[in-house]
Amino acid sequence: MPNIKSAIKRVQITQTRTLRNASTRSALRTAIKKFEQAVQSSDLETAKTALKNATKSLDQAASKGIIHRNHAARKKSRLMKRYNKAAM
Numbered sequence: 001m002p003n004i005k006s007a008i009k010r011v012q013i014t015q016t017r018t019l020r021n022a023s024t025r026s027a028l029r030t031a032i033k034k035f036e037q038a039v040q041s042s043d044l045e046t047a048k049t050a051l052k053n054a055t056k057s058l059d060q061a062a063s064k065g066i067i068h069r070n071h072a073a074r075k076k077s078r079l080m081k082r083y084n085k086a087a088m
Helices: 005-038 042-064 068-088
Strands: none
Touching: 005 042, 005 068, 042 068
């Protein structure tokens, strides 16, 4: 544990941000899983709304720096590909 006041504050800030990032990352994973379940069950209407939510979550996580923007783009591309394949 640090003794310097600014270092103590940095530790506290890091803990807060870690919790917030973990929460956002968990919500992101949940949104993607909901989409995958909808595609598995061939429910295209639910899959479409789940895809929209997953894409929004990916964009938000990328804008906040929780995941890299290229990672978000790659995930979105793969999700769109799965949706289009299921829609055909």
